[in-house]
Amino acid sequence: MATIYDVAKRAGVSAATVSRVVNGLATVDAELAARVHRAASELDYRPNAVARNLRRSKTTLWAVIISDIGNPFFTSMVRGVEDVAQRAGFSVVLCNSDEDPAKESTYVAAALAEKMAGVIISPSGNAATVNRLIQARIPVVLIDRELPGVSADTVLVDNEHGAETATAHLLDAGCRRIACITGPRKVSTAMRRLRGYQRALKAHGIAANTDLVRHADFREEGGYAAMASLLDSGARPDGVFATNNLMTIGAVECLVDRGIPVPAEIAVVGFDDIPWAHLVRPSLSTVAQPTYELGRTAALMLSERITEPSRATSAVTLHTQLKVRDSSVRG
Amino acid sequence: MATIYDVAKRAGVSAATVSRVVNGLATVDAELAARVHRAASELDYRPNAVARNLRRSKTTLWAVIISDIGNPFFTSMVRGVEDVAQRAGFSVVLCNSDEDPAKESTYVAAALAEKMAGVIISPSGNAATVNRLIQARIPVVLIDRELPGVSADTVLVDNEHGAETATAHLLDAGCRRIACITGPRKVSTAMRRLRGYQRALKAHGIAANTDLVRHADFREEGGYAAMASLLDSGARPDGVFATNNLMTIGAVECLVDRGIPVPAEIAVVGFDDIPWAHLVRPSLSTVAQPTYELGRTAALMLSERITEPSRATSAVTLHTQLKVRDSSVRG
DNA sequence: CTGAAAGCGCTAACAT
DNA sequence: ATGTTAGCGCTTTCAG
Numbered sequence: 001m002a003t004i005y006d007v008a009k010r011a012g013v014s015a016a017t018v019s020r021v022v023n024g025l026a027t028v029d030a031e032l033a034a035r036v037h038r039a040a041s042e043l044d045y046r047p048n049a050v051a052r053n054l055r056r057s058k059t060t061l062w063a064v065i066i067s068d069i070g071n072p073f074f075t076s077m078v079r080g081v082e083d084v085a086q087r088a089g090f091s092v093v094l095c096n097s098d099e100d101p102a103k104e105s106t107y108v109a110a111a112l113a114e115k116m117a118g119v120i121i122s123p124s125g126n127a128a129t130v131n132r133l134i135q136a137r138i139p140v141v142l143i144d145r146e147l148p149g150v151s152a153d154t155v156l157v158d159n160e161h162g163a164e165t166a167t168a169h170l171l172d173a174g175c176r177r178i179a180c181i182t183g184p185r186k187v188s189t190a191m192r193r194l195r196g197y198q199r200a201l202k203a204h205g206i207a208a209n210t211d212l213v214r215h216a217d218f219r220e221e222g223g224y225a226a227m228a229s230l231l232d233s234g235a236r237p238d239g240v241f242a243t244n245n246l247m248t249i250g251a252v253e254c255l256v257d258r259g260i261p262v263p264a265e266i267a268v269v270g271f272d273d274i275p276w277a278h279l280v281r282p283s284l285s286t287v288a289q290p291t292y293e294l295g296r297t298a299a300l301m302l303s304e305r306i307t308e309p310s311r312a313t314s315a316v317t318l319h320t321q322l323k324v325r326d327s328s329v330r331g
Numbered sequence: 332m333a334t335i336y337d338v339a340k341r342a343g344v345s346a347a348t349v350s351r352v353v354n355g356l357a358t359v360d361a362e363l364a365a366r367v368h369r370a371a372s373e374l375d376y377r378p379n380a381v382a383r384n385l386r387r388s389k390t391t392l393w394a395v396i397i398s399d400i401g402n403p404f405f406t407s408m409v410r411g412v413e414d415v416a417q418r419a420g421f422s423v424v425l426c427n428s429d430e431d432p433a434k435e436s437t438y439v440a441a442a443l444a445e446k447m448a449g450v451i452i453s454p455s456g457n458a459a460t461v462n463r464l465i466q467a468r469i470p471v472v473l474i475d476r477e478l479p480g481v482s483a484d485t486v487l488v489d490n491e492h493g494a495e496t497a498t499a500h501l502l503d504a505g506c507r508r509i510a511c512i513t514g515p516r517k518v519s520t521a522m523r524r525l526r527g528y529q530r531a532l533k534a535h536g537i538a539a540n541t542d543l544v545r546h547a548d549f550r551e552e553g554g555y556a557a558m559a560s561l562l563d564s565g566a567r568p569d570g571v572f573a574t575n576n577l578m579t580i581g582a583v584e585c586l587v588d589r590g591i592p593v594p595a596e597i598a599v600v601g602f603d604d605i606p607w608a609h610l611v612r613p614s615l616s617t618v619a620q621p622t623y624e625l626g627r628t629a630a631l632m633l634s635e636r637i638t639e640p641s642r643a644t645s646a647v648t649l650h651t652q653l654k655v656r657d658s659s660v661r662g
Numbered sequence: 663c664t665g666a667a668a669g670c671g672c673t674a675a676c677a678t
Numbered sequence: 679a680t681g682t683t684a685g686c687g688c689t690t691t692c693a694g
Contacts, residue, residue, distance in 0.1 A: 001467060003687055014665045019689055029663065049444035050390065051687035053381045054670050061424075061445075069410055070606075075400050082400075082427055086434075091441050093392070094425035096413055103417075110422050113380035114392075136332065220607075249607050256610070274607075275401075276551075276580050279587070281612035334671055345681045350673060360679065382671030385686050 002043035011039035062090045063111040065121040069096040073272050080295025101125030118302045123147045139305040143298040146188040153301045154315040162287040162320035163196025166269040171204050175239030179212040181226040182243040193243040223250025245272040268327040282326035290318050333374035342370035393421050394442040396452040400427040411626025432456030449633045454478045470636040474629040477519040484632045485646040493618040493651035494527025497600040506570030510543040512557040513574040524574040554581025576603040599658040616659035618651045
């Protein structure tokens with residue numbers, strides 16, 4: 001592989017001049033510039049990004065740390081990040097933590113060692129992990145999930161409001177014993193959506209009943225198991241609010257397997273859309289999130305923080321929208 | 332951020348010794364090693380991977396270049412890659428080319444500039460792009476798709492056989508006018524699966540009819556449009572074989588929208604599973620691929636090539652399996 | 663406007 | 679077994 005010195009020699013200039021031409025920085029004599037360009041293309045010269053990164057002590061890589069690459073929510077989000085990143089000249093390293101704090105910590109260590117230009121993270125671990133990035137002055141944006149004890153730019157959706165709307169919709173549909181299948185206690189979205197659900201019940205004068213709440217793992221299997229557990233408990237619900245897309249699928253699968261008609265016996269609303277939701281029978285009512293926009297927004301915030309590291313952190317909340325389909329409409 | 336010299340000074344040794352301790356390479360006196368470890372942890376020293384990469388002139392990053400991050404086929408494959416990569420000490424940069432040769436070329440350029448340790452690519456461009464990697468002696472594994480003119484390790488599935496089986500199954504179900512919705516002509520899987528379809532027809536003594544073949548884009552919308560075009564053409568098929576998962580979804584959506592009963596009037600078989608296929612009505616018959624294994628295998632091959640760059644290239648073919656569900660069973 | 667030279671942080675000969 | 683030294687390829691003062 002040709003180096004900058006090979007090009008310099010061939011063009012009859014110094015390496016510094018080649019560097020200037022390649023980076024279009026300083027003003028270089030047109031004649032010399034032309035010679036450099038020719039030499040570079042003749043040698044098929046490609047700047048060594050590693051050397052450049054070392055010298056500049058920064059890279060052109062972003063890490064996006066998500067908790068489940070199998071969840072279309074995250075892939076759609078990543079797409080939004082990528083589109084902005086590419087336009088801004090960054091590449092995206094996608095890291096899948098699988099909801100495992102240890103894996104997450106490994107990826108954070110890698111981002112640190114590789115001197116990544118920035119990190120977008122949907123944390124599944126604790127504040128300390130993310131704070132290592134902040135202490136190292138690596139720009140960070142929290143996406144989808146908050147983390148107490150971490151002060152960073154944040155992009156969220158209106159989780160409580162979305163959950164409240166979904167639950168209210170089930171109440172309107174006549175449900176009175178509404179269960180909630182939510183995620184792990186330490187994940188902010190799980191708790192916020194649970195709170196929205198509780199608030200809707202309260203507003204309707206219905207007492208909260210912890211027998212109707214399950215904490216699962218945000219995965220299909222977890223949703224399935226939680227639904228089974230609800231059915232097997234003495235008090236069968238007449239409506240279910242599941243706080244993410246995969247658990248909604250799991251819950252419905254369980255109901256289908258047991259031959260329980262949805263929505264006739266149990267109505268279901270989920271949080272976050274799934275692809276081809278309209279092909280699924282019954283089609284699923286969900287609180288739709290602007291997934292792509294979530295990623296886009298986070299990426300824009302990260303860009304801005306990179307160019308202006310000292311600005312105050314901010315939080316953006318995007319809006320969800322209830323999409324009523326068959327799984328919650330009786331009659 | 333502390334450097335290796337800071338640690339050396341604090342531990343009262345040379346930088347070389349610190350390096351040896353950190354990398355566990357040479358044998359270092361236990362006493363010194365202990366001092367180094369203590370100094371390192373006191374200073375919260377983290378090796379600068381960029382400097383290391385420059386010095387060793389290689390990195391610890393793999394690029395995985397896929398054509399559609401929205402397709403669960405690829406995300407599942409990536410998961411397989413990641414699991415192997417992480418165990419082998421590599422991080423994975425996921426690059427989404429969106430089936431666009433220009434984007435793909437940009438990512439290849441980045442892999443080259445960043446001196447990535449290896450690349451796993453499902454090519455949507457031409458051989459020249461991939462050959463740039465090979466010329467630069469970057470280990471490459473082709474996954475899912477072959478590319479004429481590129482000699483590299485390859486992992487595929489038995490595309491023709493799978494397609495033939497799927498088509499034969501439609502013939503067995505009584506279909507006689509079977510259409511094929513396949514992908515772009517320059518993508519090997521599209522052509523191989525088309526060939527398998529044709530072979531099955533021929534074996535049944537049915538003449539190939541190009542009016543029943545459509546080349547779409549491997550996306551949902553493409554499958555929908557192709558199905559619409561087939562219906563609007565004079566000769567309506569009684570069976571459809573779609574050569575990937577998203578186009579199968581699109582085709583079925585079109586049939587549902589037009590009120591055409593599946594499988595009663597038109598039977599459908601797809602290639603590659605979709606998540607929650609059993610919740611979709613009608614549930615979709617598909618040729619299932621070992622997606623995770625595909626990624627795993629590619630990653631293992633890449634590991635091996637990295638450790639042994641001069642070994643002969645090889646090709647692995649994994650097996651598909653027809654899963655018969657409702658969309659192709661009449662009665 | 664251009665070149666010489668220093669050095670980013672680390673590793674690997676080489677020397678001791 | 680440990681230290682000294684010389685770069686990896688690039689950018690960026692600093693001189694000229």
